[in-house]
């Protein structure tokens with residue numbers, strides 16, 4: 001016979017005791033801590049590295065550049081002019097030494113002119129007018145094993161006695 005005074009066990013909502021609650025809270029907190037620690041550890045496997053483009057590029061063969069020419073072929077892609085004079089081949093970086101603007105080459109005047117504050121440079125990169133404090137920088141030039149010109153913009157020089165030496169002037 002069913003006791004009408006006793007409630008059915010299945011219909012009574014289960015109360016969570018304080019001990020039960022604190023126990024579950026502790027377990028979930030610990031799991032959250034472990035998860036956070038694991039994520040932090042995984043993050044170390046992927047360090048904050050800035051992958052910059054390489055500083056070197058192949059600029060073709062020396063006979064592609066005639067004596068007396070200033071080639072703008074690599075300006076857009078690499079910001080470098082390849083210049084060939086009687087002395088040899090060098091690579092001028094297209095960055096004004098005043099505040100870093102990109103000068104333009106004017107073949108008729110044989111000058112690089114900076115549009116920002118008017119600095120002018122001769123074909124060697126020397127300052128001939130304007131506020132630029134030093135000559136244009138030259139990038140390192142060398143030949144690959146198969147005879148192609150290799151430019152390295154990671155190595156720059158503009159001191160007159162050094163830029164005419166090995167590494168910054170290709171005598172071919």
Ligand code: FES
Pocket residue numbers: 096097098099100101114115116117118119130131132
């Ligand atoms: Fe070239 Fe100022 S940045 S003159």
